[in-house]
Amino acid sequence: MKIAVSGAGGFLGWNICRVAIEQDHDIIGIIRNNSMQLDTCVTEQCDLTDHDAVEKLIERIRPDSFIHCAAASDPNFCQQNQPLAEKINVQSPTYLAQLCARKSIAFSFTSTDLVFDGTSAPYDERANVNPLSVYGKQKAAAEQAILKENSSALICRMPLMYGAVPQGVKRFLQQWIDQLQSGKALSLFTDEFRTPVSAADAALGLLMFTGSVHGILHLGGKERISRYDFGLIAAEMLGVSPSLISGCKQSDIKMAAPRPADVSLNSNKAYLLGFSPGSIRSELQKVLL
Ligand SMILES: NC(=O)c1ccc[n+]([C@@H]2O[C@H](COP(=O)([O-])OP(=O)(O)OC[C@H]3O[C@@H](n4cnc5c(N)ncnc54)[C@H](OP(=O)(O)O)[C@@H]3O)[C@@H](O)[C@H]2O)c1
Incomplete structure (x- = not known):
């Protein structure tokens, strides 16, 4: 499968590229500043808040699937830089979801366990969201907007992740x-x-479900x-x-x-579908x- 991965110079995106290459997928890593150290992976540079540039890029590379890991991922940064974080965390994924729907490209979005307020864990996919931070609120808003724009989208709520990192991260x-x-x-x-999960397992889960599962899915670990x-x-x-x-x-x-x-997170739905984190x-x- 030809898969575009945004945030490929970041922690999760880089891990997805590594795992996807091992699985013989045709990978295009989309980066902003950080250059990736994956020789076998094609990279494209794009600021995803520039919607014209995004449309031209997608038109040119025409992936079967787009896994969106680019984000302003630091909650403290989002709290202090709300307008910029809003562009990256809400407007950009909403536009991408709509673009992918128009072009029949499978779209997967990485959300977060921080959409919950932490008072009634464990949370399954049907639990009500009630984010405490700006970051959590932006991710929850993006989830809603994506599902409205693209009924085939997959929203994976990621837990705390740990694992190998690219240089500079x-x-x-x-x-x-x-x-x-x-x-x-x-x-x-x-x-x-x-409920932490390794980034390698998170990558396996996202690659397993992109294009085949729709709606919200929790990819938490078992502990x-x-x-x-x-x-x-x-x-x-x-x-x-x-x-x-x-x-x-x-x-x-x-x-x-x-x-x-x-x-x-309660991730039983993903476990039943074959996700099996270590x-x-x-x-x-x-x-x-
Ligand atoms: N890490 C966790 O434990 C965790 C937990 C729950 C959910 N998540 C979610 O998982 C996803 C991946 O997180 P991560 O930890 O891998 O984040 P990360 O290491 O901070 O990587 C995010 C990437 O997004 C890129 N980016 C930001 N703004 C961009 C823009 N305007 N255009 C293009 N690229 C842009 C950054 O590029 P530069 O390299 O140029 O800065 C960076 O490489 C995010 O959606 C995050 O919210 C992460």
Whole structure:
């Protein structure tokens, strides 16, 4: 299948390109600034908020499927840069969904567990959304607009993801590894729960369902865990002392974007369809060891 992946210089998009190449898909990675280090992947540069440029690009590359991972993905950035984040997180995916519907291209959107308020986890696909942050509100607004514009679209709500990253990108796990390996202490939330999944498994899920499943689908992992307990597992696997990890509460750290307490996902629908994410330990092993 010929698949265009936006945000291909970012964390998830890059992982999707890696996995898709292994599956012998014909991949076009769409990047903005960050250049990808995937020799076998064709890349195209495009600012996806420029709708004319997007239409010309799609017309030229004509993919069978478009997986949209480009986003303003940092909730604190979105909280402080609302108009720009709105263009990237709402207007751009809405336009893409409409364009893909017009051109009969399968469209998959990556949303987030942060569309929920964290008070009644675990959340399945029928649960009411009630985002706390600007980022969560923008993703929820994009979901609604996409489904209105494109009834065949797939909306995958992603949980917290961890795994290998492209050069120049850092995610929470890489920051933890750097700190722990240099003997520095980490203070992690004991009262924030997610159902993390490795980016490699998330990529497998998105590739499995793009073009074949429509509507909303949760792609969470099978374990509900706090950041603190996740950190303890990482420390143990890195062979560093667990005493480097201490617990703190969400309320101890001031951040621009409000954070829900427990946005664990119920992903049984995806599991029944064949999505089978590995355990945190087995997936961490692939990244850490
Ligand atoms: N990471 C997680 O744990 C997590 C959890 C839940 C949901 N998600 C969702 O999963 C998706 C992927 O997240 P991620 O962690 O991979 O994000 P990321 O690493 O921040 O990557 C986002 C990518 O989007 C690109 N981008 C931003 N604005 C653009 C524009 N105007 N035109 C073209 N490209 C643009 C960025 O390009 P540059 O490289 O040029 O900046 C970046 O490569 C997002 O939809 C995010 O909301 C992520």
